[in-house]
Amino acid sequence: MGWGPGAGPWPYTLLTDADLSVELAHSSGARSIGGWDAVSFQPYADADWSNQDRYVAQDWTIGEGVWRFCGLFDGHAGDDTVEHTVNTLPSVIERALRKALASPSSSAAESTVSLISNLLVKEIKAFDEQLGKDLFDIFPEDIDPLTDLSGEEIRAILNDSGERTLKGERCKQGSTVLISILDPSGRNLWVASLGDCDGVLGTQDQSGEWDIRVLSSNHNAKNPEEAGRIRGEHPGEAECVVDDRVLGMMAVTRAVGDLQFKFPKSWTERLLMNVGPPFQFAVADVDRFIARNLSPPYLSNVAEVQHVYLGDVDERPRKRFLIMSSDGLYDLRSDEEEDMMVGELATDWMEAVAGVPEGANKALGLLRHALGGEDEEKISSHLTVEMMERWMDDTTILVRSI
Secondary structure (H helix, E strand, O other): OOOOOOOOOOOOOOHHHHHHHHHHHHHHHEEEEEOOOEEEOOOOOHHHHEEEEEEEEEEEOOOOOOEEEEEEEEEEOHHHHHHHHHHHHHHHHHHHHHHHHHHHHHHOOHHHHHHHHHHHHHHHHHHHHHHHHHOOOOOOOOOOOHHHOHHHHHHHHHHOOOOHHHHHHHHHHEEEEEEEEEOOOOEEEEEEEEEOEEEEEEEOOOOOOOEEEEOOOEEOOOOEEEEEEHHHOOEEEOOOOEEOOOOOEEEEEEEEEEHHHHHOHHHHHOOOOHHHOOOOOHHHHHHHHHOOOOOOOOOOOOOOOEEEEOHHHHHOEEEEOOOOOOOOHHHHHOOHHHHOOOOOOOOOHHHHHHOOOOOOHHHEEEEHHHOOOOOHHHHHHHOEEEEEEOOOOOOEEEEEEE
């Protein structure tokens, strides 16, 4: 855990297996919720670097059936946007689903599979756009804040340390989105992704082999397809992607919030720069990415959705698990696994989940496996190391047997 010459090694406390298990379960908030085993782990105790992952699992009774919803959201640059997302987006999708399923015209016009896939894309996009509308709605209808107000007047309106400031902060911060929906029959699964959280379905056949299906998309500027998409949308702009980052600043290529990568630069300069604390970037970096903003948006709010037909209950395989995780799980891969993709790592994840004793928390078992498995010293160092900087990313894992 050293940070180069003169930094580290750092002291830590070696825990025995019993103490280690108790501490890991406690610090990760291990629990079961709505049919999911869940953990959310960030051992660094500084309040300024608190865990910005959020998750929710809900059952929605619609008509005579129960729809099972799960959402995982990885916030960045603060927790205002991710808090708003976890508290608001599920109910937005639930209302839209109720309305769509109750409408004969909607169900007749397209299959349920397409209906729900399109609904998820539409509602996530609308939710993101509402963040910007909420900011502009703060100002009186007869005033254009971009032309009619001074910076001082804008700051006075936005920075009331209340709901106005909160609405502004939701625009400056951001969150990834990973959602799964299982229909009442248990035959159909939808997964929508926006950002770099991971959704993986693993099915074990009679021979014990795992069939892995990655249901999320890697919306990250290191992904050549995503970087190519952005460059194609902004021809002639050499700095729309710099050093595997959007405008040289943002790692993810799709998210809710982060409106400084979606607004025209004048809106960022006049509004977002005048609300709340400064951006969590160096001043020179802020000036640089704003200067590169020539033809927004650069960050997308369009989710990708995959549908899986799971088959009838009596056709189910011996073992099948859905894992939803923030990118912290992927980041825990070993040096030998550095160049491996999620699909290549997922078989190991599934084996770890399948090996958890019946009744025990499978997400906790996978977290322990990723942190070091039976290597008590390695896991102890993650839990107790005395470092002055955060040594691992927020890591949230949700596991469901389906």
